[in-house]
Amino acid sequence: DIQMTQSPSSLSASVGDRVTITCRASQTISRYLNWYQQKPGKAPKLLIYAASSLQSGVPSRFSGSGSGTDFTLTISSLQPEDFATYYCQESYSIVMHTFGQGTKLEIK
Amino acid sequence: EVQLVESGGGLVQPGGSLRLSCAASGFTFSSYWMTWVRQAPGKGLEWVANIKPDGNEKYYVDSVKGRFTISRDNAKNSLYLQMNSLRADDTAVYYCTRAWDYGDDYWGQGALVTVSS
Numbered sequence: 001d002i003q004m005t006q007s008p009s010s011l012s013a014s015v016g017d018r019v020t021i022t023c024r025a026s027q028t029i030s031r032y033l034n035w036y037q038q039k040p041g042k043a044p045k046l047l048i049y050a051a052s053s054l055q056s057g058v059p060s061r062f063s064g065s066g067s068g069t070d071f072t073l074t075i076s077s078l079q080p081e082d083f084a085t086y087y088c089q090e091s092y093s094i095v096m097h098t099f100g101q102g103t104k105l106e107i108k
Numbered sequence: 109e110v111q112l113v114e115s116g117g118g119l120v121q122p123g124g125s126l127r128l129s130c131a132a133s134g135f136t137f138s139s140y141w142m143t144w145v146r147q148a149p150g151k152g153l154e155w156v157a158n159i160k161p162d163g164n165e166k167y168y169v170d171s172v173k174g175r176f177t178i179s180r181d182n183a184k185n186s187l188y189l190q191m192n193s194l195r196a197d198d199t200a201v202y203y204c205t206r207a208w209d210y211g212d213d214y215w216g217q218g219a220l221v222t223v224s225s
Binding site (some may be wrong): 106 | 154
């Protein structure tokens, strides 16, 4: 099974900051890497798919990069509504699409 | 508009059974892989199972193999998760999702399953 490791597990930042979250796969997954945002009590929302493609309706301050085993999610200028938990997920394997453990982004 | 609506959650005793349903609308259900994802209280997301559009391929996370069964009825635009031999660590919100090669693009609101005596 593919293991996904996110870092950091939590992060404090201020409105306007640039923030980067990383995700590492235990084996190469090409660009089959997706990012989700989850707010308390809500279902996750797909933000970025195929490592760097922005899902429809997602603000352009969100961006993704990487391929192979190392990936990043960047928020260029944090907005109040961006404070949430972020998850990466591989969709390379047919048999299971493993999630990372999550990164909680909190207000400093 | 794509909609996924889960039902069937509730409180069940350890060792008991429960069947979750997910009613899909707004898209051609029979064309998509579908997935169940769960989230234990205060924990992260865990992929549970998925099923091919025609229902002929199914995959499960190791912790539910032999206990959970995913199925679908394309005529009814519905996805199911039969959960048997439930344990306390199965307590979670269960989400139904529409899946494609690049992630799960639509999610239901979730159904809470609580396993407790």
